[in-house]
């Protein structure tokens with residue numbers, strides 16, 4: 001394993017999970033929320049968030065929502081349901097296909113927009129359950145996805161708290177092992193499942209094991225691409241590609257821009 005990647009994943013995950021769990025319970029009590037709701041895909045990130053939430057709060061204050069579509073493999077649903085049941089967390093399974101079909105009756109066809117619509121339908125359902133229970137929504141984005149904008153704006157990117165926002169994908173995988181998440185989930189290739197055969201690393205065009213050290217040097221160490229490339233023994237063009245993804249996705253990590261220039265301070 002390359003040295004920089006080894007450094008990233010060689011962490012005290014007992015300490016890290018404890019810190020995240022205290023942050024979750026601290027925020028939940030400060031916000032007077034009765035609990036947390038999280039979308040369960042049967043993938044790595046949501047499984048880790050579920051476990052951290054169940055550790056941080058009583059499992060009875062955590063609600064998991066499994067929302068398969070026609071592009072969700074059955075084994076993902078099985079993994080999500082089994083995991084929630086093993087933690088004693090309540091869950092609902094809601095098939096979002098009828099909703100997608102209704103949209104398809106009035107919208108033009110587009111593969112990517114339909115995928116993003118899935119993420120936004122799921123967001124609506126999570127907030128519905130947050131509303132009726134007095135809960136808040138736990139998002140599952142990790143630092144890799146957040147920094148390159150690999151999420152649907154106002155879809156899976158919409159949440160009230162982001163428990164694993166400080167951890168790169170490779171670190172989330174290592175944390176999952178520490179937390180005892182089943183191997184069938186830990187070893188699953190990351191996928192948004194927004195269309196058939198959709199794989200994250202394929203769409204991004206880079207493996208997380210290569211991208212995370214680049215992100216670390218650019219984002220945390222604030223290194224210039226040339227220096228980062230030299231440090232990692234990679235072509236500078238590869239580092240620049242990651243830098244480009246960070247820059248073009250800035251709008252996804254910011255509040256909508258108030259383009260009006262009206263200044264009320266003179267009234």
Ligand SMILES: Nc1ncnc2c1ncn2[C@@H]1O[C@H](COP(=O)(O)OP(=O)(O)OC[C@H]2O[C@@H]([n+]3cccc(C(=O)O)c3)[C@H](O)[C@@H]2O)[C@@H](O)[C@H]1O
Nearest residue numbers: 116119145149150151152153156191192193194200203251
């Ligand atoms: N400069 C700018 N300033 C302000 N807003 C800007 C903008 N550029 C685009 N936008 C807006 O952003 C929209 C594009 O963003 P968005 O709608 O998110 O769409 P987009 O970024 O094109 O697609 C979402 C990507 O995230 C991936 N994803 C989604 C969900 C989950 C996961 C996962 O890892 O599980 C991954 C998905 O596979 C896809 O590659 C534009 O239609 C426009 O409305």
Ligand SMILES: Nc1ncnc2c1ncn2[C@@H]1O[C@H](COP(=O)(O)OP(=O)(O)OP(=O)(O)O)[C@@H](O)[C@H]1O
Nearest residue numbers: 039040041043044045046066067140156190191192
């Ligand atoms: N079928 C689904 N049911 C419920 N929630 C879902 C479903 N698909 C996606 N989500 C929600 O959207 C989030 C983003 O998906 P994403 O694929 O990034 O995460 P993941 O599946 O948990 O992990 P990985 O990124 O490793 O695949 C999920 O963590 C989950 O909260």
Ligand SMILES: [Mg+2]
Nearest residue numbers: 041043191192
């Ligand atoms: Mg996934």
